[in-house]
Amino acid sequence: MGKITVENIDIELVRKRIKNIHLTVYPPDGRVRLAVPQHMDDEAARNFALSKLTWITKQRKKYTTQERQTIREFVTGESHYYSGKKYILRVIETIGKQHVELRDNKYIDLYLRPGSTVEKREKLLSEWYRRNLKEIIPSYIEKWEKIIGVRVNEFGVKQMKTRWGTCNIRDKRIWINLELAKKAPRCLEYIVVHEMVHFLEKHHNKVFKDYMSEFLPAWKSIQNELNGISLQK
Structure with missing residues (x-):
């Protein structure tokens, strides 16, 4: 390079x-x-x-010039997003199992040991995001395999700084950005479709765009929505 x-x-x-x-x-x-x-x-x-x-x-x-998210401390009162909706974070000390719960369609409750660090609170929330994505993504893959006519052998979730998704065409593997757990479901589905369409066409050329328009007519508006969102935490 x-x-x-x-x-x-x-x-x-x-x-x-x-x-x-x-x-x-x-x-x-x-x-x-x-x-x-x-x-x-x-x-x-x-x-x-x-x-x-x-x-x-x-x-x-x-x-x-995009507005950047403020540095997170993962403390009670912070705003955090899940599936496109804003929630208020509450950190709750417990001697029981450490876990995350959605409460009253308004709160994300973090249950942690007393004296938890920022890193531990962030890790617990990230693991929760990851688990939820891994539960949701298979349904999208199953749906779109039938429509697009391709097969995904494996998928994964990881943090990426410059991409919402990526794929390995030879191995039929796709990777989804962990940050998509915070975005609206339509954004997650769009990225899944985008990566699967690459199994039909490697490049972002007219053929690729025609496939996207055929399978997901609203893809351009969703792409613009994601392009206006920072990938940074």
Whole structure:
């Protein structure tokens, strides 16, 4: 992987066995990546990026001016999200089993040992998010396997800084960002569909977009919704 600079913007330069040029600006910090055919030299790549400078600047501004979530301390009274809904966190000391409960459609209750640290409270909540995603995702996979006509051999959940999801086409494996536990169910379903459609088409080209429009007509609006959300905690 190389790097070029255009108007003081550093751009990751990747040469791949592709025919078309792919320019991407990633949330949350506006990182820019340019994938070009293997035969294209740095000067040609720089000229292409320069021709797209207005678009690059606009996208970077959109991400860098997004409101960032405040640093979490995982204490009583903080606002936390689950499945697209805001809840109030309550930390409850217990000598019993440490666990998480939703209460009165308003609270997320963390039951922990007395004197718990921020790290332990965060870990308990993250594990709860992960378990819930792992319970929900299989139903989406089963539903969309029948519609799309592909099979998912394995799925996983992990924290990712720049992607909502990713996949391994050869192994038929998909990975879902843990942060999606906090988002509306339509966002989670969209990412599952997005990664599964990659089993039919690797690139984000017209073929891929046509598949998405066929299977999930509202995908563009959901994509825009996610693009306006920071991946940072």
